[in-house]
Amino acid sequence: MPVSSMRRSRSTTFVGLTIEPGRIAAARVSVNGSIVIQDGGHAELEPGVVRDGEVADVEALAEALRALWNEHKDLDKKVRIGVANARIVVRTIHLPPIADAKQLAIAVRFQAADEIPMPLQDAVLDFQSVGLVETPDGPRQRVVLVAARREMIMHTLAAARAAGLKPAAIDLSAFGMVRALQQPGGGDGPELFVSVGGLTNLAVSDRGICTFTRVAGSGLESLAVELAERREITLQAARGSLRHVGLAADLADVDGDEAVVAEARNVLSVGVRRISAEIRASLDFHQAQVEDGSVVRRVVLTGPAVAVAGFAPALEAELGLEVQERVVAGDEDLSLDALDAGCLSVAAGLAVEQGPEA
Numbered sequence: 001m002p003v004s005s006m007r008r009s010r011s012t013t014f015v016g017l018t019i020e021p022g023r024i025a026a027a028r029v030s031v032n033g034s035i036v037i038q039d040g041g042h043a044e045l046e047p048g049v050v051r052d053g054e055v056a057d058v059e060a061l062a063e064a065l066r067a068l069w070n071e072h073k074d075l076d077k078k079v080r081i082g083v084a085n086a087r088i089v090v091r092t093i094h095l096p097p098i099a100d101a102k103q104l105a106i107a108v109r110f111q112a113a114d115e116i117p118m119p120l121q122d123a124v125l126d127f128q129s130v131g132l133v134e135t136p137d138g139p140r141q142r143v144v145l146v147a148a149r150r151e152m153i154m155h156t157l158a159a160a161r162a163a164g165l166k167p168a169a170i171d172l173s174a175f176g177m178v179r180a181l182q183q184p185g186g187g188d189g190p191e192l193f194v195s196v197g198g199l200t201n202l203a204v205s206d207r208g209i210c211t212f213t214r215v216a217g218s219g220l221e222s223l224a225v226e227l228a229e230r231r232e233i234t235l236q237a238a239r240g241s242l243r244h245v246g247l248a249a250d251l252a253d254v255d256g257d258e259a260v261v262a263e264a265r266n267v268l269s270v271g272v273r274r275i276s277a278e279i280r281a282s283l284d285f286h287q288a289q290v291e292d293g294s295v296v297r298r299v300v301l302t303g304p305a306v307a308v309a310g311f312a313p314a315l316e317a318e319l320g321l322e323v324q325e326r327v328v329a330g331d332e333d334l335s336l337d338a339l340d341a342g343c344l345s346v347a348a349g350l351a352v353e354q355g356p357e358a
Contacts, residue, residue, distance in 0.1 A: 014076070014078050014079060014080045014168055014169075014351050014352070015027065015028050015075050015076050015077075015078065015079045015080070015347075015351055016028075016029070016079070016080055016082065016176060016346075016347040016348055016349065016350030016351030016352075017065075017079045017080065017081045017082065017160070017165075017347060017350065018081075018082045018084075018173055018176075018346050018347045018350065019050055019055065019061065019081065019082070019083070019156065019159075020050060020053065020084065020173075020197055020198025020199060020219075020221070021045070021050045021051065021052070021053065021198035021199060021219070021221045021222075022044060022045050022047075022050070022197075022198045022220075022221035022224070022235075022239075023042055023043070023044055023045060023197060023198050023221070023304070023343065024042060024043055024045060024061075024064055024065065024068060025040070025041070025042035025043075025343045025344055025346070025347045026040055026041060026042070026068060026069075026072070026075055026079070026344075026347055027039070027040035027328075027344045027347035027348040027350075027351055028040060028074070028075055028076065028351065029328070029348045029351045029352065030331075031352050034184075034329070035179070035180055035328050035329075035348050035349065035351075035352060036328070036329055036330065036331055037328055037329070037330045037331060037341075037344055037348050038331050039072060039074050039075060040072070040075075040344045040347065040348070041068055041071060041072045041075075042068075042340065042343045042344065043064055043067065043068045043071075044236065044239070045060075045061070045064055046060060047225065047235060049061050049064070050198065052085055052086065052199070052217060053083070053084050053085025053086070053198075053199055053215060054085050054087070054152050054155070055152070055155040055156050055158075055159055058155055058158050058159045058162065059159075059162070061159040061163075062158075062159045062160075062162035062163040063163075065159065065160065065163035065165060066163045066164065069163065069164070069165070077164060077165050077166050078165075078166045078168050079160060079165050079166065079167055079168065080167075080168055080169045080170075080171055080176075080350045080351060080353075081156060081157075081160060081167055081169070081170050081171070081350070082170075082171055082172065082173030082176050082346060082347070082350045083148065083152070083153070083156060083170060083171075083172065083173060084172065084173040084174065084199065084201045084215050085152070085199075085215055086214075086215045086216075086217065087148075087149060087152070088146065088147070088148045088172065088213075088215070089115075089116055089117065089118070089145075089146070089147045089148075090144065090145070090146050090172070090174075090212070090213045091115045091116070091144075091145045091147075092142060092143070092144055092145070092211060092212075093108070093111050093115060093142075093143050093145055094133070094135065094140035094141065094142055094143070095107050095108070095111065095140060095141045095143060096140065096141065097132060097139055097140070097141045098141060104129065104141075104143075105127075108125075108127045108143055108145060109125065111145075112125055112145055112147065115145060116145075116147045118147065118149060122149060122150055122151070123147045123148065123149060123150060124147065124148050124149075124150050124153050124170075125145070125146070125147050126145075126146045127143050127144060127145045127146065128143070128144055129141055129142070129143050130142050130143070130144055130209050130211075131209075144209075144210070144211070146172060148170075153170055156170065157170070169353075171350055172213060173195070173201055173346050173350065174193070174201055174202070174203035174210060174213040174215075175203070175210055175213075175349075176346050176347070176348075176349030176350035176351075177193050177195050177201065177203055177302065177345070177346045177349055178193055178203050178205045178208075178210045178349070179349040179350075179352060180302075180328050180345050180346060180348045180349025181193060181300055181302060181326045181327075181328070181345060181349070182205055182208055189206065189294055189295075189296075189297065190204050190205065190206040190211070190294050190295070190296045191204070191205055191206075191296065191298050191299070191300055192204050192279070192283065192296045192298070192299045192300070192321075193205060193299075193300045193302070194279060194299055194300065194301050194302070194303075195301075195302050195303035195305075195345075195346050196219055196220060196275060196301065196303045196304065196305035196311070197219055197220055197221065197303040197304040197305065197342075197343070198219050198220070198221045199215055199216060199217055199218070199219040199221070199222075200215070200216040200217075200218055200219050200275055200278060200279070201213075201215055201303075201346075202214045202215070202216070202279060202282050204286055204296060206294065212282075212286045212289070214282045214285075216275070216278040216279070216282070218271065218274050218275050218278055219275070220239075220242060220271075220303075220304050220305055220308070221239075222271075223242060223267050223268065223271040224238040224239045224242055225238070226267050226271075227241060227242065227260075227263060227264055227267045230263055230267070231259065231260050231263050233260065238264075241256070241260055241261070241264040242264055242267070242268060242308060243307050243308055244256065244264075245261050245264040245265050245268065246268070246308050246309035246310050246311070247265070247268055247269065247272070247308065247309065247310030247311055247313075247314050248309040248310030248313075249309065249310075251265055268308070268311075269314070272311065272314045272315055272318060273318055275315070276315055276318035276319050277318075279299075279315075279319060280319060283296060296321070297321060297322065298321065298322045298323075298324065299315070299316075299319060299321050299322065299323045299324070300323075300324050300326045301315065301323050301324065301325050301326070302325070302326055302327055302342055302345045302346065303342050303343070303345070303346070304340065304342050304343050305342065306325045306327060306341070306342035307340055307342055307343075312324075312325050325342075326345075327341035327342050327344075327345045328341065328344065328345045328348040328349070
């Protein structure tokens, strides 16, 4: 699960794959100064196939993956899979400078026993050194450590392999999001990247280095479930209603069943407040851990939420921070409007191990 960095990589032979509650998405990209989507697609999942970011029905997910690849036959079967759920642990630790890779791995694993709230034998660990920092105790090697429950990883791999795919790596979806959307130069300070879809995935990146991630359960999918239950409509219809109604237009100008339209607007309005509260709580937690006093002043929004008109301005109003919508560009021969660019952006970042050069 490599930590995001920003170096040049001209080509990729992998397809990025995201698996979330309610949706899967895959993207094939090229990289030459920037990431460009060459091909991709997404498909909706039945309720319960993925719960809280973890695969609950391996067979159903495998069937959905087979169908997606059958529809998009140009997608290579070698995939880099993104995972995102609240039980994945990301920690930044400080160690004495260690040049030898094997010695560093031993030191990280030793420290992980105190940092990871699960038995190490039940965890899949990965880490990456992200440079030296000065501390009151002298120079220390800053290391980003990632741990996921082995059972969760095995279920994900089992579904992919049952679909005929060839998993090349498992990565954090948050890291893929940063690689995909970080602008050249790494920005002018820490930015918060947020993907709102099956859940809400957050990552703080400072000049290309992802220093904090968190997953919140609320997302568009939970809002669609809520709308479907309230109005007794299908989940597919509820998903469409949220996009159709949005938060921008006057309700009198929105076509459709008045009761469904009004309920969709209400669910979205309350949902944005709930999601923004979770984002704010995560930002406050992150800020309390920051040692250099740097402050996040910009939010980058991606994911299916960018297709909901007015979502970004509503989020901006709730957070009191600038919110920019950002998606990965498509090849000139590819219509991202039809594919829903927000759904593919994180998958695009997962398709590469490193982002474009800073």
